[in-house]
Each structure stands twice: as structure tokens, then as C-alpha cells.
Amino acid sequence: MNKLREDALRIINNSIDSVLPEHAVKSQLSSMSLGENIYLVAIGKAAWRMAKAAKDFLKEKIKNGIVITKYEHSQGIIEGLQIYEAGHPIPDENTLKATRKVIEMIKNLGKDDEVLFLVSGGGSSLFELPNEGIELEDLQKLNNDLLKSGANIVEINTIRKHISQVKGGQFAKIAEPAKIYALILSDVIGDRLDSIASGPAYPDSTTLEDVKKIISKYNLSLPENLLHAFSETPKSLRNVDTYIIGSVNKVCENAKLIAEQLGYNSIILTTTLDCEAKEAGLFLASIARELIEKDRPINKPCAVILGGETVVKVQGNGLGGRNQELALSAARGIYNYEDVIIVSVGTDGTDGPTDAAGGIVDGQTINKLIKQNIDVEFALKNNDSYTALDAIGGLIRTGPTGTNVNDLIFILCGA
Numbered sequence: 026m027n028k029l030r031e032d033a034l035r036i037i038n039n040s041i042d043s044v045l046p047e048h049a050v051k052s053q054l055s056s057m058s059l060g061e062n063i064y065l066v067a068i069g070k071a072a073w074r075m076a077k078a079a080k081d082f083l084k085e086k087i088k089n090g091i092v093i094t095k096y097e098h099s100q101g102i103i104e105g106l107q108i109y110e111a112g113h114p115i116p117d118e119n120t121l122k123a124t125r126k127v128i129e130m131i132k133n134l135g136k137d138d139e140v141l142f143l144v145s146g147g148g149s150s151l152f153e154l155p156n157e158g159i160e161l162e163d164l165q166k167l168n169n170d171l172l173k174s175g176a177n178i179v180e181i182n183t184i185r186k187h188i189s190q191v192k193g194g195q196f197a198k199i200a201e202p203a204k205i206y207a208l209i210l211s212d213v214i215g216d217r218l219d220s221i222a223s224g225p226a227y228p229d230s231t232t233l234e235d236v237k238k239i240i241s242k243y244n245l246s247l248p249e250n251l252l253h254a255f256s257e258t259p260k261s262l263r264n265v266d267t268y269i270i271g272s273v274n275k276v277c278e279n280a281k282l283i284a285e286q287l288g289y290n291s292i293i294l295t296t297t298l299d300c301e302a303k304e305a306g307l308f309l310a311s312i313a314r315e316l317i318e319k320d321r322p323i324n325k326p327c328a329v330i331l332g333g334e335t336v337v338k339v340q341g342n343g344l345g346g347r348n349q350e351l352a353l354s355a356a357r358g359i360y361n362y363e364d365v366i367i368v369s370v371g372t373d374g375t376d377g378p379t380d381a382a383g384g385i386v387d388g389q390t391i392n393k394l395i396k397q398n399i400d401v402e403f404a405l406k407n408n409d410s411y412t413a414l415d416a417i418g419g420l421i422r423t424g425p426t427g428t429n430v431n432d433l434i435f436i437l438c439g440a
């Protein structure tokens with residue numbers, strides 16, 4: 026493996042390590058003084074690890090607890106906790122079943138009880154009970170349409186919150202009068218608390234008016250029963266304290282630190298990249314060319330680091346994810362350049378409905394694709410970045426990481 030690639034993988038692995046849930050949860054809990062009657066609810070892709078850390082720290086103070094995570098994200102039994110796996114990114118039967126268990130557990134709590142609510146990305150699909158009149162099939166179709174519409178996560182979750190019995194602050198209402206302490210691993214750009222996992226314990230800043238606007242903006246066609254099932258969400262809550270314990274900002278800062286230790290001049294360009302993945306790829310390639318040809322805006326060897334989450338409007342029927350699509354698109358702009366790598370990777374280890382975390386490309390990527398008879402433009406048009414990158418060793422596979430705080434994107438240039 027060449028040095029740039031080796032360094033890139035080291036930056037990826039070490040910076041993801043820095044936002045693993047264990048440390049974040051324990052250091053937050055050690056600064057709090059919780060009582061003796063704690064009920065734990067953990068939702069999201071990082072739920073198991075967050076719950077395990079909390080259980081190790083609080084021990085028998087936790088009276089009961091439920092963990093809901095994505096399939097294959099549980100790492101086994103945690104004594105005293107019930108663990109469920111459910112559908113993601115589309116909710117399924119197990120989502121509803123596990124969510125009902127949570128409601129049963131918290132609906133009769135008293136004012137001396139406390140709920141430790143551990144929240145991570147993916148929670149929207151894993152924790153859900155829709156409003157009366159909405160069948161699971163309706164919910165699944167709506168989620169599917171939303172995910173493919175090109176709407177961003179704030180818009181998607183605005184819709185999700187208004188057809189739900191638990192999202193948009195409603196979970197906190199059900200737990201009243203118990204106090205909720207929410208520890209959040211943010212996967213939403215700008216850390217919007219009412220959007221992360223659709224904010225089950227946070228006052229909702231969005232309204233039914235916003236729902237209407239989003240439906241018309243993306244031309245969504247909803248069945249009649251769904252249109253009648255929307256409901257307004259709470260705009261204030263009195264029983265919740267909220268703490269952000271990890272975010273993409275921290276990943277980028279750590280990536281910068283590691284790159285510097287490896288000898289690269291480093292800058293963080295943004296932690297809020299949120300445009301179309303293909304466009305972001307071309308933009309990054311143009312920055313890479315500037316670095317190579319003009320030594321601007323920093324001198325080689327260098328690392329230019331970005332954080333955020335791009336969007337893909339899926340129109341083809343290929344396989345891929347936003348990070349793979351960004352990387353494949355970027356490859357076009359660094360065609361035949363030497364000593365440069367562009368990487369885009371989801372910190373959760375799962376980019377789109379694939380087993381890859383993201384993509385890694387260089388100046389030879391396009392040549393390798395040509396040798397395999399793969400047309401990069403067609404692959405991009407067909408949203409088939411996975412197949413293309415897989416054929417030429419351009420996928421990054423970390424497996425599920427246990428954390429989930431947006432995407433890390435960077436350019437690495439040799440001397």
C-alpha cells in the first residue's frame with residue numbers, strides 16, 4: 026500500500042476512534058449527579074455502546090432499560106437491559122414493537138424517577154410509533170419516498186415528527202413527570218437538537234405549516250389516510266436536560282491533529298458540507314488541483330479536512346452511498362494527477378444501503394475503471410458508485426463502528 030493511502034486510513038481510523046461512545050458517555054455521566062431510580066432508553070446506531078458504557082458506570086442504579094439499535098449493531102447481552110434490533114433506514118415491525126416496550130416502561134414513571142436517554146443517529150427509523158390510522162406499510166413507503174426525494178435530514182425529520190407518537194418532544198411528554206437527561210451523539214449538521222433522531226425529547230421548532238411546504242417542495246404524493254394523520258408537536262418541555270457529547274466537529278479536529286502528527290500541514294475547511302455529493306466531489310477535486318499546482322491555500326504535504334453530510338437524489342437503480350458517490354465524482358477531477366488522494370467516509374461505517382463506509386480515490390482511479398470497462402459517467406448517473414469502486418479497490422470497509430457523527434471528507438497531498 027502506498028504511503029498516502031496508508032496515512033489516509035490511519036487518519037480515518039484514529040479520528041473515528043476519538044468519537045466512540047464509551048468515553049463520551051462516561052465523561053458526561055461523571056459530571057452529573059443522577060439519583061437511584063434510573064430508567065435507560067438508548068436509540069440509534071450507537072445505542073448499544075452508549076448503553077453499555079452507561080450501565081458499566083451507573084450499575085444497579087439503572088432499574089430497567091431498553092436499547093434499540095440497527096440490525097447487527099448489538100454486541101450481545103447487557104445485564105439488566107432489554108436489547109432490540111430493528112429496521113434502518115426504513116422502520117419495520119421490530120421498530121414498532123420495541124418502541125411500544127419503551128412506552129410501557131416510561132408511561133407510569135413518577136416525579137422521583139429519572140430517564141437516561143441516550144440518542145444517536147439512526148434513531149428516527151429505530152424509534153417510532155406512528156399516529157393512529159397509519160399502517161406500517163404507509164410509514165415504510167413514506168420513509169422510502171422521503172429518503173429518495175433529495176430532502177435534507179431536517180426536512181425529512183420535520184415530516185417524520187408530525188406523524189409520530191414519540192418524535193418531536195412527544196417521548197418526553199409521555200415520560201412526565203419523570204425527569205429526562207438526554208445525552209446526544211450528534212449526526213446532524215449544526216447539531217440541531219430537534220432534528221437529531223427526530224428529537225424525541227426536545228421541543229420541536231417545526232410546525233404543520235412547514236410540513237405542507239416540504240410536501241409541496243418535493244412534490245410528495247401522500248395517500249389520503251396519511252394526510253389526515255398529521256398532528257402538531259410540543260413547542261416547550263419542562264422535564265428535559267440535554268447534553269451534546271460528540272459531533273463531527275470533534276472528528277475533524279482529531280483528523281487534523283493526526284494529519285499534523287503524520288507531517289501534513291492541515292486545515293479544516295468546513296464542518297457543515299451539505300450540498301449534492303457529486304458537486305462536492307468536483308469541488309474537492311478543484312481544491313486538490315489548486316494544492317498540487319499552486320500550493321494554495323496551504324503548502325504540501327497537506328491535508329484539507331471537511332466534515333458534514335452531502336445529499337444524493339437517487340434516480341438510478343445502482344448501489345451506492347453519498348460518500349462513495351462523492352469520491353467517485355471527485356476521481357474525475359484528479360484524473361492522472363500524482364500523489365493525491367480524496368477520501369469520503371461515514372463515521373458510522375455504513376454508507377447508504379451498502380457494506381462500505383465510503384470511498385477512496387486517486388489519480389489512477391479513472392484509468393483503472395477504464396480497464397474494467399466501467400464508464401464513470403454512467404455509474405454516477407445510475408447511482409452505482411459501489412459497484413464501480415468495488416471493482417477497482419476504491420471502497421473503504423470499516424464495518425459498523427459503533428458511533429455515528431456525520432461524514433469525514435479529506436484531501437491528502439504528498440510533498
Ligand SMILES: Nc1ncnc2c1ncn2[C@@H]1O[C@H](COP(=O)(O)OP(=O)(O)OP(=O)(O)O)[C@@H](O)[C@H]1O
Pocket residue numbers: 114146147148150172173178212336337338339342343344345346347350371373375376377378408409410429
Ligand atoms: N445507490 C445509491 N447511491 C448513492 N446514494 C444512495 C444510494 N442509495 C441510497 N443512497 C443514499 O443513502 C442515504 C442513506 O444512507 P445512510 O444509511 O448512510 O444514511 P445515514 O445518514 O447514515 O442514516 P441516518 O441518518 O439514519 O444515520 C439515503 O438518504 C440516500 O440518499
Ligand SMILES: O=C(O)[C@H](O)CO
Pocket residue numbers: 145146147148149150178182212213220221222223
Ligand atoms: O435518525 C435520524 O433522524 C438521523 O440519523 C439524524 O439524527
Ligand SMILES: [Mg+2]
Pocket residue numbers: 371373374375376377
Ligand atoms: Mg450512514
